Amino acid sequence: MTIDPRSLPASHSSVSVPIGTFTTEAGVDIPGTELRLFAWYEGSAEEAVARPVIVIEHALTADGNADDWWAGMIGPGLALDTERYLVLCANCLGGCQGSTGPSSAHPDGGHWGSRFPALSIRDLVTAEKTLLIDVLGIRRIRGVVGASMGGARVLEWTFMYPEVVEAALPVAVSARASAWQIGIQSAQIRFITADPCWQNGDYHGSGNIPSHGLGQARRIAHLTYRGELELDERFSTDPQPGENPYGPYHSPTERFAVESYLDRQAEKLEARFDAGSYVTLTDALNRHDVGRGRGGMNAVLGSSQVPTMVAGIDTDILYPYHQQEHLSRNLGDFIGLSKITSPTGHDGFLTETRQMTIILDKFLTKAALLAQR
Structure with a gap:
């Protein structure tokens, strides 16, 4: 060397x-x-x-x-x-x-x-x-x-x-x-590119970032990163403390505990990762084939x-x-x-x-x- x-x-x-x-x-x-x-x-x-x-x-x-x-x-x-x-x-x-x-x-x-x-x-x-x-x-x-x-x-x-x-x-x-991996990863890309703030990928410096789309992509991805048994043991069907997802009408502010957990994962990624990089690298994974x-x-x-x-x-x-x-x-x-x-x-x-x-x-x-x- x-x-x-x-x-x-x-x-x-x-x-x-x-x-x-x-x-x-x-x-x-x-x-x-x-x-x-x-x-x-x-x-x-x-x-x-x-x-x-x-x-x-x-x-x-x-x-x-x-x-x-x-x-x-x-x-x-x-x-x-x-x-x-x-x-x-x-x-x-x-x-x-x-x-x-x-x-x-x-x-x-x-x-x-x-x-x-x-x-x-x-x-x-x-x-x-x-x-x-x-x-x-x-x-x-x-x-x-x-x-x-x-x-x-x-x-x-x-x-x-x-x-x-x-x-x-x-x-x-x-x-x-695999076709399944491409499918689940392409869905994440589409959430980001469908965000109005995506601006065909030219949002940098505009003051608006596609954080909603990136957050949705992260929620889906994180479910594939964690185990079904682990999530069920941690959260089961418990409501998020102080919220009631069993009310007479559905409300996004009345969540199950697992929803709050996924929201937090989305917020953390939005704060540290660029949506354009997420799309580029996820697309690279879709192209993976030795x-x-x-x-x-x-x-x-x-x-x-x-x-x-x-x-x-x-x-x-x-x-x-x-x-x-x-x-x-x-x-x-x-x-x-x-x-x-x-x-x-x-x-x-x-x-x-x-x-x-x-x-x-x-x-x-x-x-x-x-x-x-």
């Missing part, structure tokens, strides 16, 4: 890194592209660049600050041990946390808005490869790890740049978007040359466990399948810290042994 230590941000911090003009798979140029890079390591940057690199791929509405959303996983003595590894995570292209996306300034003035092109999962990975390999100078990555949309990027790394990746751990994801243009899904899985461990959650509604079993049966260099048992559904990779730690320990032990071959 020939990475210049001066190119790293200080540990537990981030820096925006220019990667030049990025051209999408479909042939659209994005001049002046930047990605926001976060890093974690103990000691000096000079010491860190000599360690194996672990790349974390974040999920749809997360960001490069993995230490914030993956609590208990990154740090000295933790699963992603910052005394042993240089841990990196970049906010993806199209995002809204420091990387170039629809809310970014356009070189010709104003914001990108409707001028920002559609992206594929492969575009996101190509941008990250440009950042990590071409700009920073990393030559080998010990492990690429990610869940959900991050897991889709992990899979694409193994097919697009197998010469760089020593091992991969995709979690709670499938080889391609077999596209490569001879078919199972054929390309069988051609995999990167040792890949797979993990899933037993109660996942969004990416059911049978999809990870399918990966395990078809991947050409498959090194293990782990099941996370959790009532919380798709978000089990975030909530089940102990189980996820065991999986990462297993994965990194195998990756280290494979790297010695």
